[in-house]
Amino acid sequence: MGHEVRYRVRGGRQLHGTVFIQGAKNAVLPMIGASLMAAKGRTVLRNVPIIEDVRRAVELARAIGAKAELHETERTLVIDASSLSSPVLPADIASRFRGSFLFVPALLHRLGEAVIEGVGGCNLGSRNLDFHYNGFKRMGATVTEHVADNGDGIIHIKAGDLRGGTLYCDTPSHTGTENLIMAAALAHGTTLIKNAALEPEVLDNIAILQAMGARISGGGTGFITVEGVDELTAVEHTVMPDRIDAGVFVMAAAITGGDLNLVGATLEHLGVAADKLEQMGVEFHQQGAVLQVRRDRTLRPINVITDEYPGFATDLQSPIMALSCLAEGPSYIYERIFDGRFKLADELGKMGADIEVDGNRAKVNGPRGLRGAEVEAHDLRCGSALVLAGLAAEGETTITSAYYLDRGHAHTAERLSQLGAEIVREAG
Ligand SMILES: CC(=O)N[C@H]1[C@@H](OP(=O)(O)OP(=O)(O)OC[C@H]2O[C@@H](n3ccc(=O)[nH]c3=O)[C@H](O)[C@@H]2O)O[C@H](CO)[C@@H](O)[C@@H]1O
Ligand SMILES: C=C(OP(=O)(O)O)C(=O)O
Secondary structure: OOOOOEEEEEEOOOEEEEEEEEEHHHHHHHHHHHHHOOOEEEEEEEEOOOOEEEEEHHHHHHHOOEEEEEEEEOOEEEOOOOOOOOOOOOOOHHHHHHHHHHHHHHHHHHHOOOEEEEOOOOOOOOOOHHHHHHHHHHHOOOOEEOOOOOOOOEEEEOOOOOEEEEEEOOOOHHHHHHHHHHHHHHHHHHEEEOOOOHHHHHHHHHHHHHHOOOEOOOOOOOOEEEEOOOOOOOOEOOOOOOOOHHHHHEEEEEOOOEEEEEEEEOOHHHHHHHHHHHHHOOOOEOOOOOOEEOOOOOOOOEEEEEEOOOEOOHHHHHHHHHHHHHOEEEEEEEEEOOOOOOOHHHHHHHOOOEEEEOOOOEEOOOOOOOOOOOEEEEOOOHHHHHHHHHOOOOOOEEEEOOOOHHOOOOHHHHHHHHHHOOEEEEOO
């Protein structure tokens, strides 16, 4: 697993200045999956976030035979998938990030099968993949599971002759939609995907696939039509900015009472989260590609219900829980997407927060002054929420298990330090 990563934050400083929003984790991962579908040429991805999930994706691409070079300074990833050779997604890499499952369509089309030894990602309670499997099956694949000697379940998907059909997601799954689009892109005939996800990253993935030669229409409508083509070609593409990274920096300004310029952030991509933050007292001003944000009035409490885009993103639910600890009154949070995201409440409790959890609902009794403590990042967004809490707390906060934070945010300590925060990352 590598070294234990910790962040130490000394709170109490207002943040000011300009910060660059990274490329989107949830856009680049499906794009790496898409690039593996090109049988020749080199895909060039720009504005790639230098995060642990991308490093794992590069390792996984190499493990199945692709050539992948991550140029970290240039934030550019070059992938040559012409030599794809192994259908096995090995557990030691694949089980460390959710995006590993986005490699499956390429393996089905290029090698006729995919063997999944493990799928990772944040441990957020039940995270099913049935919409993906059912979709692949409707296209003609067979899916079998057997148990390995060590007791782990191994999924074997055989492609057969993938053909288009009518597919659906019971709820608009983000990666489910991406996987079904990619599976349909090289299948025979036409596919209709109903109840498709509307997230901006899904649209960015459609954009790169279209540039590669895929015939996809209906992105952003909930009904996506894909007409299969014979091959996809390698292209160059710039990854969209990460709206969750942007949301966290908005909240860093809000929780410290500061003002920031977020380069690359788009207010519209925050969906309902922008309105909720405005209701709390945050002011926004979009000037072209720069989003100005400040908070200089008292924080008001808020009601949040997580939902698919453009609803309030579940990935911003933990950060807003941290922010609402400082609000003048009780805030109510209803988590509808993942049932395992409230471990954060106990960690914030160690810092002095008063949060009552009842199933997937939480009541945050604000305002409470936060104080530094040793806390644990149970998942990626728990990690970013604890950094936010640390920025506002009196004294020093130590965040352990912070590999999770590094899964999704690049150069966290450097970017926050440049804005005036006292934060260091320690590994070892
Ligand atoms: C790599 C990536 O893009 N990760 C994002 C993606 O995860 P991910 O794509 O895994 O999330 P989904 O949209 O698929 O999951 C949403 C909900 O649907 C359920 N479900 C999903 C698929 C399925 O086959 N069966 C099923 O029941 C899940 O258990 C969950 O309750 O969207 C989530 C919700 O916006 C984000 O938090 C993650 O950051
Ligand atoms: C849940 C998340 O990611 P993943 O789906 O990659 O685990 C997240 O980004 O908060």
